[in-house]
Amino acid sequence: MIRLNQLVRLYEGHIRLHVDQLTLAPGLILLVGKNGAGKSTLLRLLATADFPDGGEISYLEGTVKDQLPQIRSRIGYVPTDVELHEDMTPIRLMNYMCLLKGADPPQGEQLLRELHLEDVKRKRIGSLSQGMKQRLAIGQALLGSPRYLLLDEPLNYLDSIERKTVIRLLYRHARGCIVLIAAHELNEWQEADQLLWLNAGRPEFYGTPGAWRQVPLGVWQGILPHADACPFDEACVMIRKLVGDHIEWRVFSRECPAPGFVQVPLTTEDAYFIRSRRLL
Structure with missing residues (x-):
């Protein structure tokens, strides 16, 4: 050691x-x-x-x-x-x-x-x-x-x-x-x-x-219609991707952030984003 x-x-x-x-x-x-x-x-x-x-x-x-x-x-x-x-x-x-x-x-x-x-x-x-x-x-x-x-x-x-x-x-x-x-x-x-x-x-x-990876936030994914303004706290957004007239989101939240979103397994990199952004 x-x-x-x-x-x-x-x-x-x-x-x-x-x-x-x-x-x-x-x-x-x-x-x-x-x-x-x-x-x-x-x-x-x-x-x-x-x-x-x-x-x-x-x-x-x-x-x-x-x-x-x-x-x-x-x-x-x-x-x-x-x-x-x-x-x-x-x-x-x-x-x-x-x-x-x-x-x-x-x-x-x-x-x-x-x-x-x-x-x-x-x-x-x-x-x-x-x-x-x-x-x-x-x-x-x-x-x-x-x-x-x-x-x-x-x-x-x-x-x-x-x-x-x-x-x-x-x-x-x-x-x-x-x-x-x-x-x-x-x-x-x-x-x-x-x-x-x-x-x-x-x-x-x-x-x-x-x-x-033991953090209080979960990772949620879902698709919402395209909008000029971000519907989530920017610090909690990991990925946003344009798919046609919609945007695919990957966000951190303690609970489901919007209808139709599903929770996905939290990875080591997800935990890094949460900790480094002081979202605990």
């Missing part, structure tokens, strides 16, 4: 991240929040790519101050702006990273197969698509079976099939390890073990997705 105690990171004299007390347990943890909420800052600190201005982070191996090399040897990290050696080939990069991480080269070959990169493993990385580069970045982070896997928007550039491939791979790796993933498409991670919500640099929720 990872323990954060009185963690503070500043930017131009202002607090960018402030965590009083937080313990991250093994499993897949979904990290959510608006842009600028502190998600990337937290991942960088946990990956030891940056250091706090105050407080302490403790891992199973110890603190960053006392056991930095050992901690880094157990970390896999993919930032949003990851850069690969574009003149290398995927197989050469994986072999090189195996050497750095003390991993067995066959693991690199296996990951290339699982991530559907075997056909391009001898092509120059600079010639690959963004989706292929993203999968390669994830693959190199998985080398050595890291105890702490930290990924910032890992599904960027991936099509629907490859997204499912990566999600399955990460769920499997999360057994007994901490996999912390910053994401915007929350409904793709329905089987996450925990969800951590950062708001304005501070944790506002850490718990199971089931607990996250």
